[in-house]
Amino acid sequence: MTIKTVMVVGAGQMGSGIARVCAQSGFDVLLNDMNEAALQKGLSSMEKLLSRNVEKGKLAEEDKTAALERLTLSSDLKDARTCDLVIEAVVENMDVKANVFSELDRYAPAHAILASNTSSLPITEIAAVTNRSEQVIGMHFMNPVPIMKLVEIIRGLQTSDETYESIKSMTNQLHKSPVEVKDFPGFVSNRVLMPMINEAIYTVYEGVASPEDVDRVMKLGMNHPMGPITLADFIGLDTCLYIMEVLHEGFGDSKYRPCPLLRQYVKAGWLGKKSGRGFYQYN
Ligand code: NAD
16 A cells, blocks of 8 residues: 555654654655644644754755645544544553544544554554554654654554555655564563663662662663663653553563552653653753
8 A cells, every 4th residue: 555644643752753754754744633732842843853954964954844844733633534544642541542543443544554653552452443453553663753763563463464564664664674573562662671661760769879870870881872760751751651551461460560659750740851850850
């Protein structure tokens, strides 16, 4: 199937990055969010980052203009009727995603593929709320989307070969590297990464070391480019908590229990960089 028009649902840190990469790769893009302020923020961050690339000589001014011209803002999921592919990037919560998918299934044309950027939720369960399970797939981009090369492609139980091949080829068109994984909690990336982040938060919770020192140990000792506490703030502490809950419930193993300090920060609204405060403070 030829993909020409893409709708990205959710204009947060991931959705705006996905929309930008799609627009820069020549796709017509509709960026949707239920929150008008989030849409405007997504657009202005996209404009700012594209302009920065022009200033650095990494992007031609006309390519920036062309990418922005291919982008349209949308606040109505009914706009999915013109799309060949919808990539959902709303909050990491099954109830919210299930509602979005059941609406998208109603509005998107019969040929359209519905993809989720979920970090951990089962694609098979998301697909079950639609009448097109064979056209539902996981497209897990990494943060920050324009920089990170990997896209985990998650096949639900009923995802067809045709859907998989279309998404693999589209991922290559975005100049990203697709890696196929099975539909298991956390897939590969977050099943390996998130327990490490959770354990790092436990070391802070138990007073073993400060956030700065935990990060220093992992950067200087393990050659990680970014410490796990900084990375947690960067991902979003709410997203980290959702993923730990999915792993905990999905495997029924206590080794995945979320750290109480993580829960407390999320309850306080300290969600990391996006809210201005997490383990660190941001201006
Ligand atoms: P975010 O909180 O920055 O953005 C979520 C956006 O979704 C918000 O703008 C919100 O207004 C919007 N939204 C919520 N419900 C909606 C609805 N019903 N219709 C339309 N818009 C709606 O979150 P994020 O960090 O961009 O994460 C989005 C998804 O991407 C999650 O599933 C997350 O697990 C996944 N993900 C996140 C990261 C990361 O590092 N943050 C990495 C990979 C994947």
